[in-house]
Amino acid sequence: MPTNTRVMMLPSPPSSGSIGSVTKSIGIARMLIKRGCEVCFVMGDKLGEFISRSGFKVYLYPTPVPNGSISVINSTVDFVEWTGMADEDFVQASIIAELEAIRDFKPDVIFAEARPSAAISAQIAGIPSVMIASWPCNPEHPANKSQTGRLVKVFNKYLKQYKLLEIENVIELFYMRSNIKLAPTLPELEPEMQGIEGINFVGYILDLDFNESQLPSWYRNWVEFPQVFIYLSVGALSPELYVDTITETFKDLPFRVICGCGFHYNLKSLPESLPNIKFERYVPTAAIMKDTKLAIFHGGQDTMLTTLLYGLPSITIPGQHFERDYNSIKLADTGASKKLPIQAFRPNRLRSVVEEVINGPYAMKSKQLSERLKCFGGTEQCTNILVNAVQNC
Template structure:
């Protein structure tokens, strides 16, 4: 089987590459031929045996930055990332179509890349895609009812997408994300039913495959092995997003550092790919037990952590639940609000806001988070994720989808 992996070209954070990296590892181990279509900056992430195609870059006016807009639903992100221009959309689709033909793909596996639904449909190739509940149009219904002006704001991007859909002989949509759900033969959720059950009400055939993590994110770097021997305090894993907005700021890191310095914990701060605040003047730690790292293997660190502090990205939520790590959650987008709610619902998350970044309040939350106890629900979720990890389903599901079959 020849599988083309397609990451998003509207966001270049590692969160949009790691699941494709994991899929590439599993597929090649099973003897399948794999290629990937991704931004040029992802080339080094994939092994030499995987054929690499470069996707269309974001428009020049975006300049690799993601400005804040609205409530950061996926439609908002598509808008501000440049996928609201006819020419850019068509360039992206034509690059995808050319790659499908050149590689002669039997199946396309996409990670939240909406244009690929048009490309795969036009080329007559079956499509499997990573999805989650915040991606679904029904997730935004309440938001649009509360803020009807959003329909006017997003009217332009929806009209542009419908013009492009018409060009390729496809029906219009009322919501950009509908494009993916309407033309995908296999919906894959990198989670478990107990953690995120909402999607099944609308997409009952969606398949939960658990956490998808590449081997590189499970390795132990040399500094970590030494650290484990010399520092025995409870470990706090801080990852405030790779994007240069929200609480992922120098002042937040400095406040947390000062609190950790005065408490019996050790901590590792993962800075993030696009956090430009640290490029010219990296933060330095005078404490061996507190580290600042540009990249950390998240699974390794999470597996040893007693508490995580995060805005609530999907991958961090699932990782924390898999390793049963309580979290202090500072959601800064609509999707992350849902992820934070999932951890809170399971009894492992404390949802925080801007007022909780006051030093005294944060120190109190630190102690509360470290004292967190397991719940019946959190243990069930951990058991489900562990079972999915021990018996991987991804390759079997993709093989069945490529044949046009219905998966068990």
């Protein structure tokens, strides 16, 4: 395929505060550009601004409004409803925005993650699609079978309008209709995926490029203690709770702590830092991993794979979120991580677990998985698949 392949990136659009899908897509985009491809994104609000500041062309896109009626995410169906991605006005506006961007940019291939409208827009436009696949987002996952008819009706209205095959489960639109399915994981972390036709295990898809100028000015002359990286995303632990707990846990310990807060909708401004504890919206993970000894995170897939790629031991606190809980259990089963319940997120308990994980066999297990992860090709293999997608579809 010519090197001027045009790729449209459609990461997951929720504005609740998580940026994992966007940073993953940026990692792919950087590598595509190095290969001579042209890349654009379709995204709105703060995520769109973040992508634009990273140097990419961004088409306007509506922002889903989170539904406050769901407090526990028990399935991907719950996730779609909670994020507002199933709101009828949003579904209509998102399809229109994507089709307008497609008409202007004229992509050869579309890359998408956790974005139901992408499956519809790609089919309408007749553009090959490459989508992220995972077991927690599969319609056959037991948690996703308890389907509410309202969500199906919303999407079927537009599938019928465009003469496309209707769905029985909204999760069918996550990746089951894509031309190519990418699983950024290991078979042992998602064994159920091995039985799905057309799955391509690529190990990981991460943004590993960074520039030293992206680091905060304080980082270069920071206190010389072992480094802990914390990212808790949006979930059961509110910013108010985790800021207080992190501060109380680490303020008198010989560690330096970076807490990535993202764009959490309940965090209007960053909390005050201490000499050994820093709170930031975003720090390029690849820039700090070589200095990090331990990661504490929410069980999200991208952070999980980052810790494994760099051979870091970890502590996960997934809360009542079925996908994060699944990831945390599988990761703990490898011996590279320790899973904690929400109730254990308190200073005394956290201090003891930090000591256990840092001094235990967890780092050795993670380093072993790091070597295996690299064998699957990672972001580079994903880029190869995208560049060759038109020929292979």
